[in-house]
Amino acid sequence: MAKIPNEQLIKAIADKFDTSVTVIGEPYELLTVETGRETIIDLLSFLKTDPELKFTFLTDITGIHYPEQEKPIGIIYHLHSLTTNTRIRIKVFLEDTDVHIPTATVLWDGANWMERETYDFFGVIFDGHPDLRRILNVDDMTAFPMRKEFPLEDPNRVDKKDFYFGR
């Protein structure tokens, strides 16, 4: 089947969700929409189950941090329709004082580890997740290392201080 044109996709989403889903761009022809955490599961399940769109494949879930924004923590979903070969990107932004979002594991089993990774790196709490623990870092770590306020180098390290090198 042919790829779904972005206009048709925008229309299908707008018909169903009105203004709660906004189109924020089509970089390299990949439609990118933004929504809130109230609508995200409805949107994902609509995209997954709609007989024309059939975005049945969850490609990826990840996060991003824009410290200067009002809602700095972003969660980014990539879906893929294997029947029409169309991709879509969905973003949800959260305030850093309230990083709760419903889990997508109700729709895809594969969301489990992707969400754990996002939690591990960005501290996003996926409500209803069956097993929300750190996955790549140690369990007793307190920081969420992919946030921008955490520098690449450990600030407690002394072996790279200038005075050890006569500078």
Add this chain to the structure above:
Amino acid sequence: MQNHPVYTDNDPQSELSTLNLGPTHPATHGVFQNVLQLDGERIVSGVSTIGYIHRAFEKIAEHRPFYQITPLTDRLNYCSSPINNMGWHMTVEKLLNIQTPKRVDYLRVIVMELARIADHIICNGVLGVDTGAFTGFLYMMEHREAIYEIYEEVCGSRLTTNIGRIGGFERNFNSRAFDKLRAFLKNFPKTLKEFESLFNRNRIFVDRTRDVAAVSAETALSYSWTGPLLRAAGVDYDVRAMNPYSSYEDFEFEVPVGDNGDVYSRFLVRNEEMWQSLRIIEQALAKLDKEPSDIFHADVPEFYLPPKEEVYNNMEALIYHFKIVMGEIPTPTTEVYHSVEGANGELGFYLVNDGGRSPYRLHFRRPSFINYQMYAPMSRGMLLSDAIINMSSLNVIAGELDA
């Protein structure tokens, strides 16, 4: 998922034993820990732990210019590092709207297919070893060595190749590389045929792998599986065929699809993929003859690092070298997702750029990470010896799992 009865650990009569399979168990092919609850030899439940070699590639990538991220990508799936490498460069090229010449595309296809063969040699060879057959592994290893020697001619290194550059390759293929490639194409099919006849109808091998760890297409899709695992379960999804990159649309090849989703199907799918890869390489070699032999990168001086001797002797090269290294050249503020068919499945790069010299955010969609997720749930009710074979058929590479 499994036909075996699933025991519960609530039963007070049961005496379950705990087995730490890994982190460095010889049967786990890497640093994987699975804490298994065993009832006799049957696995009641399991918990996978990962994170033993987490190297924070995504964080490091935020602090490095695009061209210095190449060595990081090499170390994801180190059994087929050129695929990761090329995938990353194609992502950057997509971001910067760079068109690569056809010859570059064909050379890339050759290198990527060689990498796929090398990866499948390891996976299927080791699967044989795990069922007790060392010979096949030994025969096939010789040809992985031949592939590494081709890499060596092209870029000077063998495992973590650092082979690509933005716009193409760091240097051209020399004639010895082509000689070795032709020798490989001549010798390998014979061994592959022998390998297949050694295993495909081998009673022990078939009994150990048939119907073991069988996964339905629905389950595989729900777990976002890709690559040979998904295709073995009967889903015809191959990034090369569905979203062709690097001129894959110019080649004729088939996407092998299994029927059962079990270990045996995965083995057959990988074997068939090696044949298809050989087919693609033959076609690419034939097409290369029609292209000018001196082109090995796109004409993008703003992003392609000039050779060192030119930097010393040529003013323009020096200027561009300075501008690239100092990050003087603006890049678009946008985001891009690009995926390639890695040896294990869809290897995706999600790159958010803020116009600077290094990515604002780079996320690797690592197939091993996503495929391995199902290991513990699918092991429930399985025999321990089957779980070992299941792990080798998943072909999880620790570098890609942890990133």
